[in-house]
Amino acid sequence: MAKTTLPKQSKSSGVRGTLAPWLGIAVIVILADQLTKIAISRMFSYGEGRVVTPFFNLVLVYNKGAAFSFLAAAGGWQRWAFTALGVVAAIVIGYLLKRHAGQRLFCTALALILGGALGNVIDRLMYGHVIDFLDFHLSSSHWPAFNVADSAITVGAILLVLDELRRVRGSR
Template sequence: MATKKKSFSSMSSSKPGITPWLGIAAIIILLDQVTKITISKLFAFGESLQITSFFNLVLAHNKGAAFSFLATESGWQRYFFTAIAVVAVLFIVFLLKRHAGQRLFCWALALILGGAIGNVIDRSLYGYVIDFLDFHAAGWHWPAFNVADMAICCGAALFVFDELRRVGK
């Protein structure tokens, strides 16, 4: 009785894996940390450099959350926001494993994951998040932010777009 040999390619699972999504998150973390370290080496706290009429580089420390929410509290917020981020990271990894084949959804999660970890690294090492991108126009001044924040915002926008696209099907 002849047995059919399986080829190596047929033995591997066709189920999409989590590795590419973790790679995207790792790239975000790397970009975030390299830019924060660079700004921290080049600028003193509070120092600003005007790049254009609407954009400055500035070294700012955010002890709070987005838009400096709770930044003036006594310090408990550092642990609170770190704990929330750790829970979010674990949940995102679970979702990535479960839905690895849903490309847009996983792009959104990978961006949020990388941004969350980037900011947790700052909170853990320094007690605050390093921000340095400072935009202003027509009398409006946005709070300074960083690469991790951009990744989280882009990920959230992709997540909303993906959900709206699914509802529309």
């Protein structure tokens, strides 16, 4: 009986080095983000809002700054600075995904952040601002409007914290 041997997998072709699932998550985030922004932009005029629940509205607003409109009135340079920051973040995240592809929670978090960052970079490049439309509020106090990309970045950041807490507890 002949002995059969399976070819050895190289480090880059094994589960550890595959980027496909993580890039897939990022692409899903980008598509969801861009499709919702297109839909809102077609259904609403700038500044127009619609009540959905007692604590949530849809409203079309533009953000030329960063989170919470930070530096929105800075004169235009922030568009390119935040675009460059998003691209650099995407490159670093790509490297981390490749290097740690076997760490599910960590890579899921990074993939969400990657998709969100690139979703907002696309807006900055195409329109010069980020399209926001999710408006949560309590009575007359409104949280700054945000979008699907921002949500993915936030969930990704929370998952990074959880992953680190899990890692620290596991090392005790």
